Amino acid sequence: MRNLLLIAAMLSFAGCMEVEQASTPERQAGQTVKRDTNPWSNEPLAAGPKWNKGDRTSWEEQIKKRQLAQHEHRRIYQ
Amino acid sequence: MARMKFLCDAERCIECNGCVTACKNENEVPWGVNRRRVVTINDGVIGAEKSISVACMHCSDAPCMAVCPVDCFYKTADGVVLHDKDLCIGCGYCFYACPFGAPQFPQAGAFGLRGKMDKCTFCAGGPEADKSEAEFKKYGRNRLAEGKLPVCAEMCSTKALLGGDGDVIADIYRERVARRGSKGAEAWGWGSAYGQPPKGGAAPAAPAAPAAGKS
Numbered sequence: 048m049r050n051l052l053l054i055a056a057m058l059s060f061a062g063c064m065e066v067e068q069a070s071t072p073e074r075q076a077g078q079t080v081k082r083d084t085n086p087w088s089n090e091p092l093a094a095g096p097k098w099n100k101g102d103r104t105s106w107e108e109q110i111k112k113r114q115l116a117q118h119e120h121r122r123i124y125q
Numbered sequence: 126m127a128r129m130k131f132l133c134d135a136e137r138c139i140e141c142n143g144c145v146t147a148c149k150n151e152n153e154v155p156w157g158v159n160r161r162r163v164v165t166i167n168d169g170v171i172g173a174e175k176s177i178s179v180a181c182m183h184c185s186d187a188p189c190m191a192v193c194p195v196d197c198f199y200k201t202a203d204g205v206v207l208h209d210k211d212l213c214i215g216c217g218y219c220f221y222a223c224p225f226g227a228p229q230f231p232q233a234g235a236f237g238l239r240g241k242m243d244k245c246t247f248c249a250g251g252p253e254a255d256k257s258e259a260e261f262k263k264y265g266r267n268r269l270a271e272g273k274l275p276v277c278a279e280m281c282s283t284k285a286l287l288g289g290d291g292d293v294i295a296d297i298y299r300e301r302v303a304r305r306g307s308k309g310a311e312a313w314g315w316g317s318a319y320g321q322p323p324k325g326g327a328a329p330a331a332p333a334a335p336a337a338g339k340s
Contacts, residue, residue, distance in 0.1 A: 079196070079212075080196060080197055080198070080199050080208075080209045080212055080252070081209050081211070081252035081253075082199060082252060083199070083201055083207060083249070083250070083251065083252045083255075084254070084255055085201070085202055086203070086249065086255070086267070086269040086270040086272070088255075089255050089256065089270040089271075091271075091272055092271050092272070095271050095272055095273070096271070096272030096273065097272070098272060103202075106272065107126075107127050107290075109272055110127065110269075110272060110274065110289065110290070111127075111289075111290065111293055113272070113273065113274055113289075114274065114287075114288075114289035114290060114293045114294065114297075115293070115297075116279075117278065117279075117284055117287050117288075117289070117294070117297060118297040118300070118301075119284060120300065120301070120304065
C-alpha cells in the first residue's frame with residue numbers, strides 16, 4: 048500500500064518536470080514566419096564591441112576583427 | 126556580405142566538450158537537448174582517433190528549410206538559419222532531413238512528450254525582439270546583436286572550432302594548414318568548400334578516402 052502511494056505521488060509530481068512549451072500563443076490562421084531584426088540595428092553594449100547603429104559595414108568590420116582573434120598566428124605574433 | 130559558418134579542425138579538437146558545456150550554459154538549454162556535441166571516430170585507435178564538434182552548420186541550401194511542413198525556418202541576412210518556435214509543430218521532419226542531426230527535441234516530460242524543435246542559433250537568438258527576455262527563453266542569448274561571435278567558438282581552448290564569416294575562417298584554417306605542413310588539407314570537402322585553386326592551377330588536395338571504423 049505504501050509503495051502504491053509512493054508510485055502515485057511520483058507520477059502526480061512527474062508533470063512538474065515538463066519543459067514549458069506553451070509559452071507561445073496558438074498559431075493563428077494565415078500566420079507566417081516572423082523575421083528577425085538585423086544584429087547591426089541594435090545599440091552596441093556600453094562595455095562591448097562598438098559599431099555605428101544601423102550600419103552593416105561597421106558591424107561586419109568589427110565582427111571580422113573579432114574573428115581574427117581566433118587566428119593565433121596573427122594574434123600572438125603581431 | 127558575411128556568410129556565417131562553423132569550421133572544426135579535427136587535428137586540434139581534444140574532445141574536451143567545452144563547447145558543448147559553454148553552449149548549454151550560455152543559452153540555458155533544457156535537459157535532454159544538446160545543440161552542440163563532439164563526435165569521435167576511431168575511438169581508442171592510437172593515431173587514428175579524431176574528434177569533431179558538430180552543431181547546425183547553417184547550410185546555404187538548408188534541407189530542414191526545404192522539408193518543414195509549416196515553413197517555420199528563415200535565413201538571416203548574414204546566412205544564419207533560424208526558426209520560429211511559434212510556428213514549429215515538433216513533427217521531426219527537420220531531424221530526418223538534417224545530415225548533422227542538429228535539430229533537437231526536448232523530451233524531459235514524464236510521458237516522453239516531444240516538444241518544439243531546438244537547435245543551434247549561431248548565438249543569434251530568434252525572431253523575437255533582440256536581447257529581450259522572450260527571445261532568451263525561447264532561443265537563448267543573442268550574441269551577434271552584441272557584436273560577438275558564438276560562445277562555443279570563442280571559448281574553444283585549442284581554437285579547433287572556428288566560427289564566423291566563411292571567408293575569414295577559411296582563410297584562418299588555410300593559413301594554419303600551410304604552417305603546420307599541409308596536415309588537414311586532405312579534409313573531406315576541402316576542394317569544394319574551402320579550397321582555392323592556386324593561380325593558373327587546379328584545386329588543391331583531393332578529398333581523402335574516409336577512414337574505416339566508426340564509434
